[in-house]
Amino acid sequence: MTYFFNTPQQQKEMCDAIGIQDVDELFSQIPAEIRLAEDLQLPAAMGELELTQHMTNLAARNYAAGQKICFLGAGSYDHFIPAAVDAIASRGEFYTSYTPYQPEVSQGNLQATFEYQSLICQLTGMEVSNASLYDGGSAVAEAVLMCLSATRRYSKVVAVGSVHPEYRQTTATYLQNLETELVTVPTPEGTVAPEQVAAVVDDTTACVLIQHPNFFGCLEEVEAIAQIAHDQGALLVQSFDPISLGLLKRPADLGADVAVAEGQSLGTPMQFGGPYLGILACREKFVRRMPGRIVGQTEDRRGRCCWVLTLQTREQHIRREKATSNICTNQGLFALRASVYLALMGPKGLSDTATLSMQKAHYAADCLWNTSRLGSAFARPFFKEFVVRDGNGQVQQLLNAASRQGILAGVSLGKWFPELSDCFLVTVTEKRTKSEIDQLATCLGSVNTPSEILHA
Amino acid sequence: MRNRLATKLLFELSQPDREGSRLPACDVPEQNIEDMLPTSAFATSPPELPELSEPDVVRHYTNLSTLNMSVDTHFYPLGSCTMKYNPKRNERLAALPGFSELHPFQPEETIQGMLQLLHELQQMLAEISGLPAVSLQPAAGAHGELTALMVAAAYFRDNNQRRTKVLAPDSAHGTNPASAAMAGFETIAIKSLPSGYVDMRDLHNKLDDQVGVLMITNPNTLGLFESEIGQIVNAVHERGGLVYLDGANMNAILGMTRPGDFGADMMHFNPHKTFSGPHGGGGPGAGPICVVDFLQPYLPVPNVVHDQDLYRLDFDRPKSIGQVRSFFGNVGVLVRAYAYIRTHGPDGLKQVAQNAVLNANYVLSRVRHILPVPQGNRCMHEFVATASQLKNDKGISAMDIAKRLLDFGFHAPTVYFPTTVAESMMIEPTETESRTTLDAFAETLFRITDEPSELLHEAPHSTWISRPNEVQAARHPVTRWKPAG
Structure with a gap:
């Protein structure tokens, strides 16, 4: 069969060497009454050619972002990925290796992770980064758990309502079996009013969770919120967009204690939501409370600089139920992709990516405001995403009609925000051209009667 | 060079x-x-x-x-991690733009092929596990454990039962107790017998009406199939508890027996192990979970359903625990798992288990005279040998052997886990290795254990670095490059 080496003759010889009649004898450990009597009810095996045809057909029943014009964002972004990212990540020495338990034969991965941690620190202004977590949502939840133990305040966490709804949902899931209350401050104007945060933060609050730019693309007053949190002895967790740091102030400079992000924008394909990259960086004083792997520098016996997994006494394989988290891997391959991406981009490339995205998003917004039925939901400064209100209140029909015309025009918001059921979120990256944005405006401007759309 | x-x-x-x-x-x-x-x-x-x-x-x-060892370049018998060959076709197929360039919030009409694949995968995992309800959402095995324990907690809460404890054998992966703590449970360790099996007397002593879940790895981390699994499961069920199967070792039993058939209520798969998703230098993995019918309402949302010729994402589960991460799941890993299962079919999956178990027993039979296996001379897909005798006689530790293997171009086994065996070396060859490689590995172990102990203490000798000073790294952490000045 496909990936087995040993021929029936060799198997026989191996059985002889072991001293058994046949392979089945080895399974006598399994009590007979629970042995599977029949074959699994699964489709028959396929050779590579058949499988390739089958899966190519399945893939052809999807519209890749490249086949439609993609204005979807909301945490997963269609930013450009340079070829060198794929080339490096496709090296078997990277993608078929594992956690560097044997540092002597893992210096490639260890150095790459050390560089990743360093790049994240440079990007965020934080003093330490871990080797990465699963994704943005679970990174936010882990950051919140970390703040509970760092402050020894287990009763309350305050989340701003403009944080990605799935990040807040994930955090709520993580907290539902603990004694911690999650208080959400609503953001009807698109951003949070600092005094509303101040009204709920008290000396039992472990942390305030904010996103900047927020889920709606708007900028928050992070420094003011950080001050409110710190005045009560609470910590500030900021979820950020790594691309935005080509232009915007770093989380550490805004007063965040823990910076978390979805790192997918940094060279990882959208692949329907995962695997992605959870970024988590913080102030030095919290390093021993961090979840996840951390790589540190040291010397070998000959005095040569090298890298190892370190501070492992935080981790589950040593500390078991007292560990800072149950996580036992990182997202090594995607941390690698992020590093290669950032190394290729450099300061100028990241700034240019951020600037182009912002310019194009603002151009797109101006075009959409010129249509009769669409308007801005929030009069707030925004980065690369903005919320559009459909005057006809027919968001789903509008988006469906656009999709049929080859445009993925936006993400409808009613699912998470009932009060925004007439709104959708439009995202513009550096990949969108003027012509594509003009097509978006023309398309959305031309489907303007609900009855037409319903029968389209 | x-x-x-x-x-x-x-x-x-x-x-x-x-x-x-x-x-x-x-x-x-x-x-x-x-x-x-x-x-x-x-x-x-x-x-x-x-x-x-x-x-x-x-x-x-x-x-x-080039400074890494990897499955593409080296034999990697890292016990418990199932470092099998990662098929190249899976990489090419997962990279098709029709899979890799899909936005998670695209309209369902534009992702019917993706949803069909995920729906079929849900069904295939249900069949392989014998547990009918599936969530593909968790991002890793440990994340699957956590998710399933949250599902259990929600089930007990919904049924007005206050159950605060999780039991797990002392040989369990560290993730088991860590996941239990994150889900709000207290963990209590169950002793293992010297034979490696769960101590039934200790289990009975610790079972009470406060126990929510027993977490068990089967085959266990010593590579043994818990032959009293029926009695273990019955004991837990009689007290109203649930049984969680840590699916880390599914490679050994694919198509031979099913967790649902031996009484597990919940389990996770590690598609990056069992179904050959590459390990990526430490991730990504995935951790889909399968559960019995009565736990289905509590699974994370969404899952994929098929009705009226359309595949769609179902969020309508009022009792769901919610999401445990953003977006659908680690789809890239799941696509590779799908390709792997379709490549093998029912017969092929059984042969995976047969070859994995044959290879492990073959290595065991070849090396046990120098590295005895305290738990006996038969194993499933992996075994735990001990270097205790060598340590006593010649001062050679499991670590010395592990490091010296690197010089000969073999990745080391897992050492010092499980902690229930002194000087342990956990060896898992996987099914994708040839007898030629296994013989070369065994003969290298013979040679190494004959070498002077001083040579081994200083090993490895041929790698780019020698043994790093891990104490210094932890005492004075340097976790980033810093600009000068």
Whole structure:
């Protein structure tokens, strides 16, 4: 069969060497009454050619972002990925290796992770980064758990309502079996009013969770919120967009204690939501409370600089139920992709990516405001995403009609925000051209009667 | 032959004004950026990233890659991690734009092929596990454990039962107790007998009406199938508890027996192990979970359903615990798992288990005279040998052997886990290794254990670095490069 080496003759010889009649004898450990009597009810095996045809057909029943014009964002972004990212990540020495338990034969991965941690620190202004977590949502939840133990305040966490709804949902899931209350401050104007945060933060609050730019693309007053949190002895967790740091102030400079992000924008394909990259960086004083792997520098016996997994006494394989988290891997391959991406981009490339995205998003917004039925939901400064209100209140029909015309025009918001059921979120990256944005405006401007759309 | 220049740190290679990318000119009418955002929002200087050209970056990382051992290049018998061959077809198929370039919030009509694949995978995992309800959402095995324990907690809460404890054998992966703590349970360890099996007397002593879940790995971390699994499961069920199967070792039993058939109520798969998703230098994995019918209402949302010839995402589960991460799941890993299962079919999956178990027993039979296996001379897909005798007689530790193996081009087994065996070496050859490789590995172990102990204490000798000072790394943590000054 496909990936087995040993021929029936060799198997026989191996059985002889072991001293058994046949392979089945080895399974006598399994009590007979629970042995599977029949074959699994699964489709028959396929050779590579058949499988390739089958899966190519399945893939052809999807519209890749490249086949439609993609204005979807909301945490997963269609930013450009340079070829060198794929080339490096496709090296078997990277993608078929594992956690560097044997540092002597893992210096490639260890150095790459050390560089990743360093790049994240440079990007965020934080003093330490871990080797990465699963994704943005679970990174936010882990950051919140970390703040509970760092402050020894287990009763309350305050989340701003403009944080990605799935990040807040994930955090709520993580907290539902603990004694911690999650208080959400609503953001009807698109951003949070600092005094509303101040009204709920008290000396039992472990942390305030904010996103900047927020889920709606708007900028928050992070420094003011950080001050409110710190005045009560609470910590500030900021979820950020790594691309935005080509232009915007770093989380550490805004007063965040823990910076978390979805790192997918940094060279990882959208692949329907995962695997992605959870970024988590913080102030030095919290390093021993961090979840996840951390790589540190040291010397070998000959005095040569090298890298190892370190501070492992935080981790589950040593500390078991007292560990800072149950996580036992990182997202090594995607941390690698992020590093290669950032190394290729450099300061100028990241700034240019951020600037182009912002310019194009603002151009797109101006075009959409010129249509009769669409308007801005929030009069707030925004980065690369903005919320559009459909005057006809027919968001789903509008988006469906656009999709049929080859445009993925936006993400409808009613699912998470009932009060925004007439709104959708439009995202513009550096990949969108003027012509594509003009097509978006023309398309959305031309489907303007609900009855037409319903029968389209 | 290390290229010392190219493998300097990225930051040391940086040269002012080098560019590894060039973005297009802005093709929309430009506005003054200060008109778009308040001045106070902007950083005062560009991000402090290294400046490198594309050839700099490619040569740097290509050279770094050569400092790794990997499955593509080396035998990697790392017990418990199932480092099997990662088929190249899976990589190519997962990279098809029709899978890799899908946005998670695309309209369902535009992702019918993706949803069909995921729906079929849900059904295939249900069949392989014998547990009918599936969530593909968890991002890793440990994440699957946590998710399932949250599901159990929600079930007990919904049924007005207060159950605060999780039991797990002392030989369990550290993730088991850590996951239990995160889900709000207290963990109590169950002793293992010297034979490696669960101590039934200790289990009965610790079972009470407060126990919510027993977590068990079967085959266990010693590579043994818990032959009293029926009695274990019955004992837990009689007290109203649930049984969680840690699916880390599914490679040994694919198509031979099913967790649902031996009484598990919940389990996770590690598709990156069992179904050959590459390990990526430490991730990504995935951790789909399968549960019995009565736990289905509590699973995370969404899952994929098929009705009226359409596949769609179902969020309508009022009792669901919610999401445990953003978006659908680690789809890229799941697509590879799908390709792997379809490549093998029912017969092929059974042969995976047969060959994995045959290979492990073959290595065991060849090396046990120098590295005895306290738990007996038969195993499933892996076994735990001990270097205790060698340590007593010659001063050679499991660590020494592990390090010396690297010199001969073999990745080391897992050492010092499980902790229930002294000087343990956990060896898992997997089904994708040939007898030739296994013989060479065994003969290398013979040779190493005959070598002078001083030579072994200093091993490895041929790798780029010698043993690193891990104490120094932890005592004075340096976790990042810092700019001078």
